[in-house]
Amino acid sequence: MLLLISPINREEALESIEGGADIVDVKNPKEGSLGANFPWVIKEIRELTPEDKLVSATLGDVPYKPGTVSLAAMGAHVSGANYIKVGLYGTKNHDEAVEVMSNVSKTIKDISPNTTIVAAGYADAHRVGAVEPMEIPKIARDANCDLAMLDTAVKDGHTLFDYLDLEKLEEFVKETHSYGLKTALAGSVKKEQLKPLNDIGCDVVGIRGAACVGGDRNTGKIHHDAVAELKELCDSFE
Ligand SMILES: O=C[C@H](O)COP(=O)(O)O
Secondary structure, three states: OEEEEOOOOHHHHHHHHHHOOOEEEEOOHHHOOOOOOOHHHHHHHHHHOOOOOEEEEEEEEEOOOHHHHHHHHHHHHHOOOOEEEEEEOOOOOHHHHHHHHHHHHHHHHOOOOOOEEEEEEEOOHHHOOOOOHHHHHHHHHHOOOOEEEEEOOOOOOOOHHHHOOHHHHHHHHHHHHHOOOEEEEEOOOOHHHHHHHHHOOOOEEEEOHHHEHHHOOOOOOEOHHHHHHHHHHHHHOO
């Protein structure tokens, strides 16, 4: 299982890399769970990250505006992102979400077929009126994405597991794999929760809070020791 760590700036990106993160996921928590950072921050982090490591960028908790989101995807691409995550926040159902994601895929795949496109839903979608989490695998398939992901929309201490039990998460992973796609799971995931996620076949685990000093994604800063501990755990399952 690969370890995706979400830094907000250059300093945290360096800590993530030193700790051994597999994917450096540029984010801006001030703008929400999957808040977008600025193009120059993504570019700077792409430039300081070793070439063989993927740099991801989140486009935000996006509205149901396929054109706006497609243009944001292009912004992430020209800034150097190899992995583009879209938080399906304003889309209320499968069809709206597919409309957004298929336009993002078309925008990027036409010019950069190897860029990874991630359809990200929310385990607590019911709290914000977003598309149901168990719809995400079909949305990813129908919109020509590479990964189906879940995170949490509201970062108030609840974790992914507060909304979906392991059985449901396994169903999510199996369905996604049956379409030939990969999965990423996140949502205030703690180190003790890595093994169960690995054991159900999750391909990528996304973490910010547990990689920060004090475990707080907003007030803490990513530290390489915390990242290294998470990375060591992920590697120990192989
Ligand atoms: O993409 C993953 C997120 O950054 C997860 O953040 P979190 O661990 O603070 O919920």
